[in-house]
Amino acid sequence: MEGLGFLGAGIGAGLAVIGAGLGIGNVAASAAEGVARQPEATADIRTTMIIAAALIEGVALFGEVICVLLALK
Amino acid sequence: MKRVKATKANAIIKVLAIIVPLLLNINGLALATTQEAPAVSPVAAAAIEPHAAAEAPEEAHEAAAGGEEKAGDVIMHHILDNNVLAFEPFGEIELPKIVIGGFDISITKHVVMLWTVSAIVIGLFALAGGTFKNMTSRQAPKGLANALEALVQFIRDDVAKANIGKGYEKYLDFLLTAFFFILVCNLLGLVPYGSTATGNINVTLTLATFTFFITQAAALKAHGIKGYLAHLTGGTHPALWIIMIPIEFIGLFTKPVALTIRLFANMTAGHIVILSLIFISFILKSYIVAVVMSVPFSIFIYLLELFVAFLQAFIFTMLSALFIGLASAHEGHDEHEAGAAHH
Numbered sequence: 001m002e003g004l005g006f007l008g009a010g011i012g013a014g015l016a017v018i019g020a021g022l023g024i025g026n027v028a029a030s031a032a033e034g035v036a037r038q039p040e041a042t043a044d045i046r047t048t049m050i051i052a053a054a055l056i057e058g059v060a061l062f063g064e065v066i067c068v069l070l071a072l073k
Numbered sequence: 074m075k076r077v078k079a080t081k082a083n084a085i086i087k088v089l090a091i092i093v094p095l096l097l098n099i100n101g102l103a104l105a106t107t108q109e110a111p112a113v114s115p116v117a118a119a120a121i122e123p124h125a126a127a128e129a130p131e132e133a134h135e136a137a138a139g140g141e142e143k144a145g146d147v148i149m150h151h152i153l154d155n156n157v158l159a160f161e162p163f164g165e166i167e168l169p170k171i172v173i174g175g176f177d178i179s180i181t182k183h184v185v186m187l188w189t190v191s192a193i194v195i196g197l198f199a200l201a202g203g204t205f206k207n208m209t210s211r212q213a214p215k216g217l218a219n220a221l222e223a224l225v226q227f228i229r230d231d232v233a234k235a236n237i238g239k240g241y242e243k244y245l246d247f248l249l250t251a252f253f254f255i256l257v258c259n260l261l262g263l264v265p266y267g268s269t270a271t272g273n274i275n276v277t278l279t280l281a282t283f284t285f286f287i288t289q290a291a292a293l294k295a296h297g298i299k300g301y302l303a304h305l306t307g308g309t310h311p312a313l314w315i316i317m318i319p320i321e322f323i324g325l326f327t328k329p330v331a332l333t334i335r336l337f338a339n340m341t342a343g344h345i346v347i348l349s350l351i352f353i354s355f356i357l358k359s360y361i362v363a364v365v366m367s368v369p370f371s372i373f374i375y376l377l378e379l380f381v382a383f384l385q386a387f388i389f390t391m392l393s394a395l396f397i398g399l400a401s402a403h404e405g406h407d408e409h410e411a412g413a414a415h416h
Contacts, residue, residue, distance in 0.1 A: 047231070051395065054388045058331040061338040 009071035013064055020060030027052045144352040152344055154183045154273055160266055186270040190257045197221065198253075228252050228390060236394040237401065244397050247287055251280060252390040259340060259382035263375065271385075272340040274333060281329035281336075284393040288328070292400035328396055332389060339385050343378040347371050 031049040035042050156179060158166040170179040197217065204218035214222055233241040233248050255271055262269025270276050293301050307317040350371040354363035 043231075047235070047391075050384075050388065051391065054335065054392065055331075057339075058335045061334050062331075064342070065334055065338055 005070050005073060009067040012070070013067040016060045016063030016067065019063075020056055023056040023060075024053045027056065144349075144356055148345055148348045148352070151268075151348060152272060152341055154181045156181055158182055158185060158266075182268055183270045183273045183276065186258070186261055186268055187276065189267075190254060190261060190270065193257050193261075194250075194253050224252075225249060232387075232391050232394045236391070236398040238398060240401070241394075244287065244291070244394070247283065248390050248394055251283070251393060252386050255280065255336065255389055256382065256386035259386060260379075262340065262344065263378060263382065269340045269344065271336055272344060274337045277333045277336040278329075280389070281332040284332060284396060285326075285329040287393075288396045288400045289325070291397045295401040328392075332392060336385055336389055339381055343374065343381055347374050347378065350374065 027049055031045050034045045038045075156168045156170060158168060160166070168180050168182070168185070170177075172179065198221065201214075201218040201221045204214055204216075208214065213219070228249055229241075229245060232252075233245050237244055258271040258276070259269060261267040262272060271280075292304070296304060305318050305321045306314050307321055309317050351367050354360075354367040
């Protein structure tokens with residue numbers, strides 16, 4: 001039964017990465033579209049994109065830290 | 074054209090000069106752990122290693138089988154804080170352990186790194202400040218002062234002014250200090266014998282706590298006690314307060330916690346990835362894996378880390394400024410007015 005912690009940690013890490021990947025992918029896609037439509041707003045869009053990506057990444061990292069705790073326990 | 078090539082070659086040599094000692098350093102660590110006695114110093118281990126491999130191939134095979142776990146231990150040892158300053162080929166410095174009243178306040182590796190970072194930041198800005206003092210107002214700064222001015226100006230205009238707006242000067246000291254402190258912390262983890270103090274959750278929590286208190290102070294100053302408490306209700310009907318107040322109250326603390334985890338996890342994860350890639354060649358005991366995979370991939374991740382070091386310092390500063398700006402912004406009509414002025 002001891003191995004289940006590792007299994008959970010591995011699956012959890014993978015799921016967190018899938019979620020973060022989808023989220024940041026969406027952000028980047030929309031930002032690229034926005035820049036293509038309105039090149040003069042590039043700087044604003046970049047800042048907004050980085051903040052949004054950082055927030056999404058933060059949530060994913062919460063998940064990853066929990067997985068690390070599971071695996072190291 | 075020739076000069077460009079020369080500078081490029083120069084840059085490559087510089088990068089190699091940074092990376093090669095790092096790889097050698099980890100090499101020493103790995104050899105030390107393949108020995109059974111943990112007390113053996115890396116130098117001695119390096120001397121014994123070929124001898125041991127020659128006389129007991131079975132033992133070496135067993136060590137390879139258990140190598141994964143040991144690699145994990147070495148990685149954790151490298152990431153976590155401890156009381157030893159390791160200068161691998163030249164030995165190590167044992168740091169004193171101080172416990173006062175049940176609290177362990179001993180000077181650890183990361184504390185030494187924090188002091189080093191403070192010294193570097195103070196030194197850099199003292200140098201740059203001296204340059205500015207000696208200049209006439211018509212001169213443009215050169216070299217270090219110019220580089221620092223560009224970064225300072227970036228933080229002032231694109232981070233502080235853009236997110237806080239009016240009255241940003243008061244918070245500029247904190248934002249600039251946080252940015253350069255975190256940046257140098259992050260970068261020190263990428264040089265040989267350095268370690269990332271921001272890869273320690275206590276350090277990042279302390280930094281985020283500063284942001285938390287400054288944000289609350291800004292909110293109190295902008296709205297007063299009454300406005301601050303009214304903000305906790307979210308401006309909803311009193312019947313909803315029983316839900317809104319706990320949510321808003323938790324919301325106050327999730328922001329600094331998110332800042333803490335983001336910086337800590339980013340810095341730690343990068344180091345773990347680099348070390349894991351390097352250890353693949355030790356676990357599989359293959360030169361081909363080392364040449365094809367470990368070295369190129371770890372160099373790639375190393376360069377990515379260089380970018381992440383800047384990005385995370387920027388994001389921490391940016392989000393701090395954003396939280397301060399949100400806390401001190403006047404809600405409702407002011408935003409509408411600002412929006413109207415824009416159109």
